[in-house]
Amino acid sequence: MTDEKYMKLAIELAANTKGQTSPNPLVGAVVVKDNQIVGIGAHLKAGQAHAEVHAINMAGEKAKGATVYVTLEPCSHFGKTPPCADLLIKSGVKRVVIASTDPNPLVAGKGIAKLKEAGIDVEVGLLQKEADELNEVFFHYMSTGLPYVTIKTATSLDGKIATATLESKWITSQEARLDAHTYRHQHDAILVGVNTILKDDPELTTRLPQGGKNPIRIILDTSLRTPLSANVVNDKAAPTWIVVGCNAEREKVAAMEEKQVEIIQMPTEKIDIPTLLKILAEKGITSLFVEGGAQVNGSFIKAKAVQQVITYIAPKIIGGESAPTSFGGEGIEKLSEALELEIKSVEKIGPDLKIVAKRKST
Numbered sequence: 001m002t003d004e005k006y007m008k009l010a011i012e013l014a015a016n017t018k019g020q021t022s023p024n025p026l027v028g029a030v031v032v033k034d035n036q037i038v039g040i041g042a043h044l045k046a047g048q049a050h051a052e053v054h055a056i057n058m059a060g061e062k063a064k065g066a067t068v069y070v071t072l073e074p075c076s077h078f079g080k081t082p083p084c085a086d087l088l089i090k091s092g093v094k095r096v097v098i099a100s101t102d103p104n105p106l107v108a109g110k111g112i113a114k115l116k117e118a119g120i121d122v123e124v125g126l127l128q129k130e131a132d133e134l135n136e137v138f139f140h141y142m143s144t145g146l147p148y149v150t151i152k153t154a155t156s157l158d159g160k161i162a163t164a165t166l167e168s169k170w171i172t173s174q175e176a177r178l179d180a181h182t183y184r185h186q187h188d189a190i191l192v193g194v195n196t197i198l199k200d201d202p203e204l205t206t207r208l209p210q211g212g213k214n215p216i217r218i219i220l221d222t223s224l225r226t227p228l229s230a231n232v233v234n235d236k237a238a239p240t241w242i243v244v245g246c247n248a249e250r251e252k253v254a255a256m257e258e259k260q261v262e263i264i265q266m267p268t269e270k271i272d273i274p275t276l277l278k279i280l281a282e283k284g285i286t287s288l289f290v291e292g293g294a295q296v297n298g299s300f301i302k303a304k305a306v307q308q309v310i311t312y313i314a315p316k317i318i319g320g321e322s323a324p325t326s327f328g329g330e331g332i333e334k335l336s337e338a339l340e341l342e343i344k345s346v347e348k349i350g351p352d353l354k355i356v357a358k359r360k361s362t
């Protein structure tokens with residue numbers, strides 16, 4: 001039981017740095033000696049000390065003969081920081097309890113092997129499910145080389161994202177919209193289509209009472225119709241990248257680049273989602289928050305390029321055959337082609353419902 005207690009603390013430490021460590025994983029570590037916690041640590045920012053380093057430094061001499069609980073296999077490579085496995089060996093710990101193994105090919109089992117070779121008692125898998133869930137973004141990015149994609153939609157009870165005259169402010173409550181901003185803080189980038197820019201001129205920034213990091217703003221805009229006057233072009237609140245097709249007008253591209261907007265020009269006329277995801281991953285985007293609208297959401301579903309769908313439902317009926325729903329595009333013909341997810345949670349947020357659904361882990 002005490003092992004679980006300490007690993008739960010390590011997981012808690014890791015969970016509280018969500019949104020800070022990208023492209024690195026969330027990691028927590030706890031050092032225990034004679035049933036006393038003598039050191040704790042979490043990885044706070046990519047490029048800075050790993051969780052084990054903080055915890056071992058805090059433990060000092062007491063690390064000798066101690067047990068270390070760490071949510072991810074200690075690294076064994078020289079990345080931006082020296083290997084944690086070597087540090088644990090040098091500090092004379094007796095036992096290391098690990099939750100998740102690290103799929104990073106640079107680590108993948110080597111950290112565990114190193115510790116065992118040095119005669120340290122290693123145990124793997126304690127609360128692995130909870131720890132793995134914490135790092136679903138990092139593990140997905142490591143194993144696929146693509147960003148972990150979350151689509152967020154906000155609809156009425158009858159599934160509409162706007163009225164037939166395209167009025168959409170607001171369908172869901174302030175509380176639900178605030179909840180969505182937490183995801184903006186946690187994601188590397190937010191993505192919308194140019195129609196959302198033209199209709200709402202959104203800021204796409206993280207506006208939480210407690211503050212938060214603004215994600216990089218990505219606009220899908222094949223023929224570069226985003227106005228030079230748009231908020232996302234002028235407010236300098238966060239980087240803005242506009243994805244265009246190969247036929248976007250040179251002059252418009254130059255005018256946008258003048259305003260420090262980054263243009264990502266696709267090799268094809270249209271924007272191919274799988275190709276775009278590879279480009280974004282290469283640019284270090286490990287998590288992508290897609291806030292629609294209908295056409296963009298439809299293109300991600302068509303490409304089956306989504307890992308999580310978060311739906312906020314307001315207890316309102318909008319009606320109208322031509323009122324848009326969350327996923328546009330041509331859709332599917334046969335039900336067997338429907339994108340299969342599993343519902344992970346259903347909760348009330350103010351007057352609204354929030355449903356989190358995830359792809360079955362492939």
Ligand SMILES: Nc1c(/N=C/[C@H](O)[C@H](O)[C@H](O)COP(=O)(O)O)[nH]c(=O)[nH]c1=O
Binds near residue numbers: 168169170171196200
């Ligand atoms: N219309 C609704 C939403 N609409 C979401 C659209 O993407 C909207 O244009 C942007 O979220 C606005 O961006 P910003 O706030 O200026 O950063 N999202 C919601 O959660 N509920 C709704 O009712």
Ligand SMILES: Nc1c(N[C@@H]2O[C@H](COP(=O)(O)O)[C@@H](O)[C@H]2O)[nH]c(=O)[nH]c1=O
Binds near residue numbers: 026043051082
């Ligand atoms: N954050 C973290 C680990 N992260 C591992 O190390 C890699 C990043 O290495 P670096 O570039 O040196 O920060 C990352 O991809 C992942 O495999 N490992 C750990 O032992 N403890 C930590 O707290």
Ligand SMILES: [Zn+2]
Binds near residue numbers: 050074075076084
């Ligand atoms: Zn490390």
